[in-house]
Amino acid sequence: MLIFNAQNKSTKKLAKPLFIAGLLTLGLTACNDNDNETPPPVDPPTEYSYSVTLTNLTYAQPLSPVAVSLHGDAKMWQVGEAASVALEKLAEGGDSADFIALENNLATATAEGPTLPGASVTVNISTMDPQATYLTVATMLVNTNDAFSGLTGVDISTLTLNQEKSWRLNVYDSGTEKNNEAAGTIPGPADGGVGYDSTRDDIDLVGYHSGVVSKDDGLPSSVLTQAHRFDNPAVKLTITRTK
Amino acid sequence: MKVIKKSPIKSTLSVLALALASSNTMAQDLSITVTNLTQGLYFTPVITAAHTSENHIFMSGEMASDELQAMAEGGSISGLSSILTNADANINENPAAGLLAPAMSASFDLTNDSTNTHLSLAAMILPSNDGFVGLDSWKIPEEAGTYTVFLNAYDAGTEANDELRGSGAPGEAGMPVPPPLDPLLGMNGTGVTDMESNDKVHIHRGSLGDSDMSAGISDINNSVQRWLNPVAKLTITVK
Numbered sequence: 001m002l003i004f005n006a007q008n009k010s011t012k013k014l015a016k017p018l019f020i021a022g023l024l025t026l027g028l029t030a031c032n033d034n035d036n037e038t039p040p041p042v043d044p045p046t047e048y049s050y051s052v053t054l055t056n057l058t059y060a061q062p063l064s065p066v067a068v069s070l071h072g073d074a075k076m077w078q079v080g081e082a083a084s085v086a087l088e089k090l091a092e093g094g095d096s097a098d099f100i101a102l103e104n105n106l107a108t109a110t111a112e113g114p115t116l117p118g119a120s121v122t123v124n125i126s127t128m129d130p131q132a133t134y135l136t137v138a139t140m141l142v143n144t145n146d147a148f149s150g151l152t153g154v155d156i157s158t159l160t161l162n163q164e165k166s167w168r169l170n171v172y173d174s175g176t177e178k179n180n181e182a183a184g185t186i187p188g189p190a191d192g193g194v195g196y197d198s199t200r201d202d203i204d205l206v207g208y209h210s211g212v213v214s215k216d217d218g219l220p221s222s223v224l225t226q227a228h229r230f231d232n233p234a235v236k237l238t239i240t241r242t243k
Numbered sequence: 244m245k246v247i248k249k250s251p252i253k254s255t256l257s258v259l260a261l262a263l264a265s266s267n268t269m270a271q272d273l274s275i276t277v278t279n280l281t282q283g284l285y286f287t288p289v290i291t292a293a294h295t296s297e298n299h300i301f302m303s304g305e306m307a308s309d310e311l312q313a314m315a316e317g318g319s320i321s322g323l324s325s326i327l328t329n330a331d332a333n334i335n336e337n338p339a340a341g342l343l344a345p346a347m348s349a350s351f352d353l354t355n356d357s358t359n360t361h362l363s364l365a366a367m368i369l370p371s372n373d374g375f376v377g378l379d380s381w382k383i384p385e386e387a388g389t390y391t392v393f394l395n396a397y398d399a400g401t402e403a404n405d406e407l408r409g410s411g412a413p414g415e416a417g418m419p420v421p422p423p424l425d426p427l428l429g430m431n432g433t434g435v436t437d438m439e440s441n442d443k444v445h446i447h448r449g450s451l452g453d454s455d456m457s458a459g460i461s462d463i464n465n466s467v468q469r470w471l472n473p474v475a476k477l478t479i480t481v482k
Contacts, residue, residue, distance in 0.1 A: 208281055219465060
């Protein structure tokens with residue numbers, strides 16, 4: 001189960017004025033019920049733009065190219081629920097293609113490359129869709145089996161122009177791959193192993209990550225070292241509305 | 244403690260509620276969800292209480308009470324329940340009807356009397372010797388809305404963290420092993436430590452564990468049953 005509480009919010013800012021304008025000029029009714037139809041071009045459509053900056057707070061965990069999406073009221077994952085295959089691919093292999101392609105996304109953007117420890121990346125995202133007021137950001141900690149960080153389904157409808165909001169983000173575990181830290185199972189530079197594997201051999205529930213153990217702290221079969229350990233928070237995220 | 248406030252309600256209703264709350268004449272209706280954020284820890288029966296600002300079921304840097312020790316070492320909340328009852332607290336016990344499994348949530352309603360302005364929570368974390376997830380006297384907001392509080396794991400400071408199968412009785416060594424934990428734990432560990440030199444309540448340093456299910460120093464599985472804070476999320480809706 002992927003989508004939680006999905007619903008159209010027709011009362012979001014500007015949704016109502018657009019809707020009323022549509023009624024007045026074209027006599028359309030119920031034009032707001034379909035996500036996929038853009039409203040009739042009665043006014044110059046309003047564009048919403050955001051700048052999303054992500055900072056890697058870890059010591060030696062590169063972050064996979066960050067995926068950013070705007071959508072309606074929904075969560076792309078939830079503690080206690082099974083991960084979608086799209087999330088599994090992101091969390092095990094850093095591949096965000098399916099995650100970005102999820103059909104309830106109304107606007108998407110991805111970083112061009114990984115974000116190294118200590119580095120920051122800024123991704124700009126724009127939308128004309130007045131429903132696209134919920135934010136999801138996700139990125140894999142690539143020197144792990146299936147750790148990812150991010151946030152999902154955060155309401156940004158109240159952001160005013162140039163207003164910014166920040167979070168310090170914890171690390172989730174997609175629950176889809178055992179944290180055995182074994183050679184060949186970790187896609188990051190610490191191993192260069194396999195990313196996504198469709199087999200689910202862990203709890204199959206999303207939760208918070210327990211951290212990596214590493215061969216230096218009692219897991220002799222691990223390819224990771226003390227350097228790959230991390231703690232919460234792992235990521236700083238800032239969103240600024242720019243338009 | 245990180246507190247995140249969401250969606251303040253600006254209706255006349257909430258203004259009314261605020262006015263009444265500030266005149267201290269009315270109880271509040273709370274809807275609470277506790278989520279076990281971990282993938283490898285079980286929580287023993289959770290106790291949550293609204294109480295006066297003077298009450299604490301634990302405090303960092305202070306010795307644990309006998310009642311807290313019984314909860315932290317064996318999961319028994321009857322002692323805490325008694326002292327909270329004697330303090331005229333509003334109490335919810337065991338909302339998960341047993342262990343709160345990894346990644347699971349339990350929800351309940353709590354109506355707090357106007358004088359019971361602060362919220363506390365405790366549950367033992369398993370596997371551990373005397374670890375518990377706790378919230379110490381969080382001021383309940385007067386404004387209607389939904390609030391999120393992340394909770395850390397504490398060590399009661401009452402028992403050495405030997406990380407071995409053993410007893411849940413206060414003062415006896417080892418970790419209690421209820422049925423769901425039994426197949427998940429190792430055995431025949433030699434013990435991580437027999438000392439508990441910090442006898443005050445403190446943030447748990449985490450379990451060490453090992454990767455050997457039939458020997459080693461610990462009966463805890465280091466790639467499954469360690470944790471990073473926070474270990475729980477509390478979502479509180481003030482109606």
